[in-house]
Amino acid sequence: MKKKYSIFQLARNALTGHKNWPLMWRSPEPREFYDVIIIGGGGHGLGTAYYLAKEHGLKNIAVIEKGWLGGGNTGRNTTIIRSNYLWDDSAHLYEHSLKLWESLSSQLNYNVMFSQRGVMNLAHNEHDIKEIKRRVSANNLNGIDSVWLNKEEIKKMVPIMNTDNLRYPVLGASYQPRGGVARHDAVAWGFAMRADEMGVDIIQNCEAQEIKTKNGKIEGVQTSKGFIRANKVGVVASGHTSVLAETAGIRLPLQSKPLQALVSEPIKPIINTVVMSAAVHAYVSQSDKGELVIGAGTDGYNSFTQRGGFNIIEETIRAMVELYPVFGKMKMLRQWGGIVDICPDASPIISKCDIEGLFFNCGWGTGGFKATPGSANVFAHTIAKNEPHQINAAFSLNRFTSGKLVDEHGAAAVAH
Amino acid sequence: MLLIQCPFCGTRDQSEFTNGGEAHVKRPDGSKEISDHEWGEYVFVRANPKGIFYERWVHLHGCRKWFNCVRDTSTDEILEVYKLTDPRPDINKFNKIVETPSGEPNVGSGNFTVKK
Amino acid sequence: MSDLNVKDNKFIQFHQKISFQFDGKKYFAFKGDTIASALLRNNISLVGRSFKYHRPRGIYTCGIEEPNALVQIISEHSEPNTRATIKKIYEGMQIESQNRWPSLENDIGSINSFLSPLFTAGFYYKTFMGPHKSFWKKIYEPVIRRAAGLGKPPKEFKAISNHMHHNVDITIVGAGLNGLLAAKSLINSNYDVLLIDQDDQLGGILNNSNKILSINNQQPSEFVKEIIQEIQNASNIQILKNTLVTTYNYIDHLIAIEDKFVGSKPTNDKVNSTLHKIRTSHVILSNGHIERFLSFQNNDLPGVMLSTAFEKYICRYGVSPSTQPVIFSNNSNSLSLIKKLISIGHKPRAYVDSRSGEEIETELFDTIHRNDIPIYTNSLIAAAHGKKHIEKVLIENNSGAISEIKTDYLCISGGINPDVHLFTQSKGILDWDEQHLTYKPYKSFQSTITIGSASGQFDFSKIDTELNEKLSIFNVDKIKLDIKTNVCSLLKVKKLWEVKSPSKSIWAKSFIDLQNDVTTKDIRQAISEGFDRIEHLKRFTTNSMGTDQGKISSINALGIVSDLLDKKVNEVGTTIYRPPYSPLSFAAIAGRNTYEFYDPERKSPIHSWHLSKGAVFEDVGQWKRPWYFPLNSEESMHDAVQRESKSVREGAGILDGSTLGKIEIKGNDALTFMNLIYTNDFTKMKPGSSRYALMLGEDGMVKDDGIICKISDQHFIATTTTGGAANVLTCMEEYAQTEWPELNVYMNSITEQFATFNISGPKTRDIMQKVFPDIDFSNQTFPFMTFQFHTIDQIPIRIMRASFTGEMGYEIYVPAQQALKIWEKIHHFGSDFGLVPYGTETMHLLRAEKGYIIVGQDTDGSITPIDLGLNWMIGKSKKDFLGKRSLTRSDTIRPDRKQLVGIIPSNIDNHLEEGQHVVLEDKIQTPMPMLGHITSSYFSPTLNHSFGLAVIKNGHALIGTEAFVSTPDQKTIPVKIVNPVFYDQENQRLVS
Secondary structure, eight states: OOOOOOHHHHHHHHHTTTOOOOOSSOOOOOOSEEEEEEEOOSHHHHHHHHHHHHHSOOOOEEEEOSSSTTOSGGGTSOOEEOOOOSSHHHHHHHHHHHHHHHHHHHHHTSOOOOBOOOEEEEEOSHHHHHHHHHHHHHHHHTTOOOEEEOHHHHHHHOTTOOOSSSSSOOOEEEEETTOEEOOHHHHHHHHHHHHHHTTOEEEOSOOEEEEEEETTEEEEEEETTEEEEEEEEEEOOGGGHHHHHHHTTOOOSOEEEEEEEEEEOOBSOOOOSEEEETTTTEEEEEOTTSOEEEEEEEOSSOOOSSOOOHHHHHHHHHHHHHHOGGGGGOEEEEEEEEEEEEOTTSOOEEEEOSSBTEEEEEOBTTOOGGGHHHHHHHHHHHHHHSSOOTTTGGGOTTHHHHOOOOOOOOOOOOOO | OOEEEETTTEEEEGGGOEEEEESSOOOOOTTSOOOHHHHHHHHHOOOOOSSEEEEEEEOTTTTOOEEEEEEETTTTEEEEEEOTTSOOOOGGGSOOOOOSTTOOOSSSOSSOOBOO | OEEOOOOOOSSOEEEEEEEEEETTEEEEEEETOBHHHHHHHTTOOOOEEOTTTOOEEOOOOSSTTOSSOEEEETTTTTEEEEETTTOBOOTTEEEEOOSOSBOSSSBGGGHHHHTTTTSOTTHHHHSSOOSOTHHIIIIIHHHHHHHOOSBOOOOOOOOOEEEEEEEEEEEEEOOSHHHHHHHHHTTTSSSOEEEEOSSSSTTTHHHHOSOEEEETTBOHHHHHHHHHHHHHHOTTEEEEOSEEEEEEETTTEEEEEEESOTTSOOOSSSOOEEEEEEEEEEEEEOOOEEEOOOBOBTTTSTTEEEHHHHHHHHHHHSEESOSSOEEEESBSTTHHHHHHHHHTTOOOSEEEESSOTTTSOHHHHHHHHHTTOOEETTOEEEEEEOSSSOOEEEEEOTTOOEEEEEOSOEEEEOOEEEOOHHHHHTTOEEEEETTTTEEEEEEOSSSEEEOGGGGTOOOGGGHHHHHHHHTGGGTOOOOOOOEEESSOSSOOBOOOSBOOOSOOOTTOOBEEETTTTEEHHHHHHHHHTTOOSHHHHHHHHOTTOSTTTTTTTHHHHHHHHHHHHTOOHHHHOOOOOOSOSSOEEHHHHHTTSSGGGSSOOBOOTTHHHHHHTTOEEEEETTEEEEEEOOSSTTOOHHHHHHHHHHHHHHSEEEEEOTTSEEEEEESTTHHHHHHHHBSSOOTTOOTTEEEEEEEEOTTSOEEEEEEEEEEETTEEEEEEOTTTHHHHHHHHHHIIIIIOTTSOOEEEEOTTTEEEEEEESTTHHHHHHHHSTTSOOSTTTSOTTBEEEEEETTEEEEEEEOOSSSSSEEEEEEEGGGHHHHHHHHHHHHGGGTEEEOOHHHHHHHHHHTTOOOTTTTOOSSOOTTTTTOGGGSOTTOSOOTTTGGGGSTTTSOTTSEEEEEEEESSTTOOOOTTOEEESOSSOOSSOOOOEEEEEEEEETTTTEEEEEEEEETHHHHTTOEEEEEOTTSOEEEEEEEOSOOSOTTOHHHHO
């Protein structure tokens, strides 16, 4: 690592007016040819380039990004990190990621502020309880920290929660102590800086326009900065992945939908963990700055506008006000939307395809941020070795033909 | 929040409707043999274009009728609404706003605020 | 400060004294005062401490753009971060300053200011990583979190707010001069018009400034009064005051919030605020402009204020923060302030302009000279100094010489920006205006018209021309205006984004974002580190991310960046303006859709009976279902369920099954349709018979189940699960309309039209015979899985011989209105036979003993009928049904799929927990392979031990073998894998 960050560096720079900090990354023009081109300069894409260079010895790599790096869903999500997934395949993938998170700041020597303040998933009816207890048990047997909390234990951790006087009372919760939140931008910046140091060209404002193939093999990418040849291309373009795949004649089982989030005005600490509720579609944590960071649901239609309906915000806020009576006097500071690419089974695709040298990492839906280092790590492996890592073997494109889905919708319909 | 012209009831707020995904996808005839791959495509794969999109809506909290719609997914602008029995409108009659696959419209984009 | 000798006016009632508390001390002001004007009236300029460095901060503006003067309203459930410049005081209001400890004057946190050279932009990314990762969680983060945040958390608050919907033709946002004129033009037009203003007084600049002398020879106040009168009398215009438009959605959908308690304390029994949701055909944005500030060293000191704000305090509130402020500007916007000061006998101590004498407009120059105001041309304020209030300023001329002036106030104006927030929310595009050095609207995306300063039109003499042109689409009469003003005829701005600090000290600070304590040094550092995309810069420095969203400063930051990068401002771009325009109350957004109105409670027609019997309820979707019926407060759930279960097996029990979905399907092709929807083949089924049926998704997985009654080939009634009812109907309608429109079939929900009673147990037939003496319940005339229609006491009912408990039983369908009568009749006769009511828990236990599944509990969307051992339900000869093709994919024909089995503990004292997993090893060693999980588990009073259902890999083949089940405390218990039917495998009791 060329750039070293520490309190001593900070103090030394303070004395010189912070004029001598090194450049985080270069702004190179694209070369004619790369071994690997990653399309999409978000956390997953930059991380993929980082691990390709660091763990697989590849040097001639480019990340092309149509806007500014980290500007898609990486910079728009509610930063929740957890690995308490139900199915083995998901649990292993997200736990792999969580382990990488735990050492990411020191790995990158850049503080991504991974805050392991725990993640709570609430149960509001008997059906929720059964689902959540099942998940807790599966987590435990998979070696993932996960506990069932009763109402009193919840109340102790989140005293402001109204557990009783609401339409769907809080009956219990799962809790993963190692879960938490991180500073989303820092993840992209940290990966970008260290990838750049290892020679990866990060090319911003360079739009991938067509994936060129010949005789079933990848040729390169037509971009707004010209045609770039490549041996391998990895597409990590979240909402736009299926649009790019289409240019190579590949149809992906993805639908791009708006997902919204919002923050409140900053206040002093009031909630010290992450609380999610699937039943009332609301999750909340408090940022280090003091803002309540609140995630809402997706709109039901496809859209690339990064804008959703206000009705979705209303749904979320009313649940918040009901669940946390003190929030009534809070105010929404900003709301925004991103484009999430959703797979039919709510699990990602990290896979090669019928075209030699073309790889996809997509379908993360509403929860891709938590997977950033893990996804990048196994995707780099898949690209470098032309074979999936055992952790992402189940997340192949082929599952939609065989029917071997990894259905993480959580709960089927409530029924009696 | 969109405004949607139900072909049976007139213009109503989006909250009365539910989206049904891509239109003009024909369910394979059950009496014919098809491969796992073809069936998988039918069950799981739908078009997801940025730009002109033929889709279905149902006026769920209204007349409960299904209908088709042409919408530009890069701006959400609804270009045409038509009944299931109406022919599919020719794509060439609609302005193509997005020039490149992942490009953004000049106006109405979620990403740009300033004249280029 | 100077209280001006003003008489009562519509803004301030000077005869009405009001007391309020600030940081526990009592002060007086007048009705109509904002917190800010009240504090200024009391000579208070230190109002809060800044976010990061805890620097003293005062009142910077006189409106919604305020970055500094945020206070906590203790008397309103401790509402944090309230803008002192907007919120009006009322008698007894309690206000506290924020982000200081122990007190505003002596704040420990201000040590941060000393350490500030360390706390530069993004410092936290570069440190706090050692010596061990636990330090972040245990030490660094708690300290950072406590230091951050502005106000304290509010108190619990049960909000009362409501929502109001509007559908109008034209919405005018902002009732300033342009908005009022636009509204007036539309009087008696064919358009429904909504005129919205955030203020309690319409008129905008006419109330708040000294800029306009006369309009058509009328005094501004007279003009406003008359025009408002006319608009109010118009039948096609509705005015919303105290209403702020915060959000401009697609398609021309506006969100606005109305404060219902301006100037008084909100009560708990009345609506506090109304959220207006406006759908309109046209939006006229006449929401004005916002003045920019300027960056120089210590430009954050209390006593530094925007020029227009200073003017507004005088004109609107009758309070002048100072009698002799220094004015610093790069444009002509302060002329009206100077004239106002002179008119009330005050005089600026100095006028400092970055422009040369020639560049300064003649009107401005003459006014200054005529009044002997010291003028410094080609000069800049290089720094302000003072402890907790400005005491002096340093003036630097173009040769670098610095002079010093003592002053208690400094008014600054860096130019004016059209307020484009709403316009960009609408996804309109901005363009850079080189003349006024600001962004202005360029191209609308929606039906948006911008007028006046909101459109970047700052010339009063062109108001009529612009209105005539832009309103011509509405076919309104043209207007002609004669406006005399106190402003220079053309607004000229000279580029000036910041004044370089004369001090080389590492502590010297020129702020670019006051609320987030972002300095111009931070901007430079960010650029030098490569954060040159404007969004990177924002995120790295937190510039414009405060509650004011950089309203007075973001353009200045863009200017600095474009200079540093040597790019045009348009190339730099702006960050996206995100809704809402100004922070929007959670309570208002929630409206009445919370608490008792959060979600409807659906209740069975005989809910009152359950209540009277002390039933405990369970939420199932929106339904309230009796869970169990405790005999008394002593009886536990377990005991009640054991008792209820035993009663059913030994005598009889009755369940209220009214919540089950019921769908009636009719039409010539109803049979064909039903054969396509369900797995079963209904072709050979006799009319009058019924059948248990499964519905799959196209992926082949079980989605719902129910009993299908065939009345004829053209008429069916289907039941669905309680939670699945709506989806099943929607699915049927979808396929009927979109896939098989050629089929003649109709369907309708009859769930709420009929109550359903499920009675079962060995004594059932005896009870039924008593209740319905005219019906023959013998096996010959009323066999299992048949149904009959009868009319009893003039009530049409349908009785079906069916059972979900494994005992012989009937389902009775009764019109909802008469349900209670029949239910009570059954109980009347049933009591002699020991009939008990039972709830869902007992139902679950009994059906599990019988191996009957519950969709959503024993299935989870990944289970096929074959996995459940229900192959017999699949119509083999059918060419097609939903999901059929999926059942033969490579993964669904895999023999080792998860399959339904029964589980009993080898040691019958053990209990199985639902959700625990079946494993092959008795020792838990993670990660370990899992066969599957326990989907249902109960203690059976009949078997006298715990038993469960499970879906496990290769389950059908494993029946008869042994395995282990995990426990919540990470142990295992040995179990046997068995057939999932535990009770009456031969079905003798069903058909008895």
